[in-house]
Every structure is written in C-alpha cells, then in structure tokens.
Amino acid sequence: MSGILQSLQFAAQSLRFLSPAQLEHRAKLVEADFKAIGLKYRLTGQEIPVPGWQGRLPYASYQLLGSQCDIDHAHRGDRRHTSMSGGGLDRECILYFSKVSEWAHAHIPQLWPNGLRHELCDPNSHLDTVCEVWWLSKIVGADFNSVRHAVPATPGSKRGKNFDWQVIIPASAVTLNLEVKRRPGDIGRSIDVPKLKWKSIFEDVDKFPEPAPPDVLNVGCIRLFGPISRDVRDAARAWLAVTPRVSGLVFHGPTSGAYEDFAVITQPGLEYIKLFFNPPDHEDRTYIAPFWFARDVPGLSLPDPRPGGMVSKSPADS
Secondary structure (H helix, E strand, C coil), rough: CCHHHHHHHCCCCCCCCCCHHEEEEEEEEHHHHHHHCCCCEEEEEEEEEECCCEEEEEEEEEECCCCCCCCCCCCCCCHHHHHCCCCCEEEEHHHHHHHHHHHHHHHCCCCCHHHHHHHHHCCHHHHHHHHHHHHHHHHCCCEEEEEEEEECCCCCCCCEEEEEEEEEHHHHHHHEEEEEECHHHHHHCCCCEEEEEHHHHHHCCCCCCEHHHEEEEEEEEEECCCEECCHHHHHHHHHCCCCCCCEEEEEECCCCCCCCCCCEEEECCCHHHHHHHHHCCCCHEEEEEECCCCCCCCCCCCCCCCCCCCEEECCCCC
C-alpha cells in the first residue's frame, strides 16, 4: 500500500461520505500528480487532541520541502506567517489536495497538472496554485473546456498584468474574470492580532480590464486565514466603493467559531454574482489545519490546540 493512500485513509477515517474506492482513486491521482510536477515533499500524520473531547482529530499532510514558512526562523513575539509552520503554510492537508486533484482531472485535464507544473512544483507558489483551482471548482455552470489561465489584462502589452482565470458561463452568456488571492499573512487574526490589515488583503486584486456588466464581470476570490468578521465585510464594501473595476469579492475563511466561512460582497446592483459560486461543501467544512507559532524562544513545548477549521497550536513559554 502506498504512503499516500495510507495518509488519505488516516485523514478520512471518520468521514463516512468518502468510500474506500474513492480514496484509492484519489491516491492514484495524487501519486501521479506529485510525480508529474516533481514535487519535493514529506508525508506527515498526527492525531490532534481536542480540549473537552475524548477523541482526536486525524491530520495527514504533505510538508513542502523548501517552503519559506518555518517556525525555526521565529524570534520572540514574531507574528509573520513566514515565522510559523503548519497547514496552509509549509504543508497542506492531503485530503484537500486530493479533492482539488480529483476535480481538476475531471474538469480541466488540459491544464492539470502539466499546464500548471511550474507553479505547482515551487514550494512557495504550490499552495497558491492549488487554492486557485479550488476557487475555480466553485463556479456554477462554467464551460471549463474554454477556461483561460494567466490572462493578459491588456492584450498586446508586454508590460501589462495578468489576472488568474477567465471562464464563460454559457447559460447566462456571462464571462467571469477571476483574480485569486491566498492571504496567509492574515493568520495573525487567528492568534492575538485582532486588527484587520485590509490594505494587504486587497492588495493587487484589481488587475482586470474594465468590466462590462452584466456580460463581463471581474471578481476577486480571497482565501482568508482569519474569520469573515464584520470588519472584513465593512472593509470589503469600503474598498469596492473606491475600486469600481472590481465587480465583487468572494471570501472563504475556514473557521470553527460563530463566523461564516463564505461570503459574497458586490458592487450595488450586482448581487446576483453570488449565484455563480457554490459555497464550501461538506468535505470542505471538515478541513482542519493546525499551525505553530512562537510565543517565546527558546524552548518550545506544544499544548493542545483548539478544534475546528483553522486550528491553532501555540508554543508556550518554557
């Protein structure tokens, strides 16, 4: 039995909606993907104790060798995401990758994985690229045979910027232009940095040509590492008010608390954009990602983490 299949079985041991046959199928896809892109990785697995609960959450991940994120580079009070380790930073849940891989092989085989090989094999762009494809999988009714990647915002210009994806939705004759941003720097809000750094969250999202609603819409898709709070919604509305080029913003922020994990915020009159996106499904909502950050250095010991979507493991003072 392959190590990848064992990891998937370990991670999915309590997820009854994933059959053994589906896990075996996903394991073959993941093995082929990692080989095709030449990914350097190490499989890891652990059982995460949950305070107040007798059970443990199984977490199986693939650690990206060469990642810029590393808790061993931290110093006292360091809150940069590059001075942390954990899910979405220097590693990722292998179930999450297997789900994206299964979808991509079925819907964009012309691009996955070989067309995205350069981005996927780089340990510091790999997670961004997987996240892009996850967002693509959430679009409703798209013609994925004609999907375009890295589309020039100004065709014919050698100095112009590219936006990530362009898809056509035939039933409504709508062209969706997507720019995807994964914001690991937002992880401080899951620890002890309550202030939202909204400028960094929206940085470089506006890379589009002029929209032409209702036929051509520009949408920013943002993966947060903190909750979708009222501050996030207020900041998004304020940013859209001064950024008419962007038709709407869609947020995903895995969470175990009282916050939403998905939100669509648009320009006035374009609220129907939410109809073009499926929210996270049941499997998405089982996602866990422990992460480690340094409260003090040297001498780190790891206490129990909180349960749920973005799981925090904080080293305590020794």
